[in-house]
Amino acid sequence: MGGNRTMQMPTGEELQITEFICARCGNCCRGEGFVRVFPNEAQRIAEFLGIPVEQFLREYTRVPDLAEDVAAGVRWLIDKPGPLRECIFLDGNACRIHPVKPQRCRDFPLKWRTPDAFTYCEGLRS
Template sequence: MPIFYECRRCTACCRWPGEVRLKEADIARLAVFRGVSESGFIQAFTRLAQDRQCLVLNDKLAGECIFLEGEDCSVQAVKPQQCRDFPNLWNFPGFEKICHAVPKLVEPGEYARLVKFATGRFPPQMNDIQSAASTTES
């Protein structure tokens, strides 16, 4: 059975050093939420990634996310897809030592539903199953 990690909004991941990579949809959503133009958002809140492949969020001086305010994400409702996806659609070895998400064994269908609710997307393996099912039905 798959493991779904229920986020507790502890903000530990918001305090890790590292880049939060942005997609165009993230920039558009965040700009509207912040009440600025996309170009204004880019100038105020982003920089070029180290690999020069995309824009990433700026950090505060101590390395935490620019949108972390105290113990809360100030853009929780529209946070970047990379943030939404962690730790269910991506993680790294040993992340459990830092992340306080609660692991739960769930049935595959429930896992897909929970991941879709948490991230806005189905897990990749569920997309493969759905694609195969629609191909065989045709």
């Protein structure tokens, strides 16, 4: 998610960010990329949505393109249809599963970010 970008670990001055206040712009939830959902996260999200985990996996995830993720039982969240490639759980600029969102989402932008995160993430720019 987050535009036509690839994941990058922070380096140099960017590494100095120790706290982050999300501006709720939703830009990190749009664009190229994928969100891994581990089995324990799938269970938590399904419970939050009030549906069986099998239904969650069928309706909201897909089989990953990476063999290592397949081997680990990981699934990827699907995108909404359309050119923006928005996360299936993005509603306007808000996350419908915020209290139980996957670790990858929780870790942005302190533990990982894309090379151009400072251009699209309003929270990093403020």
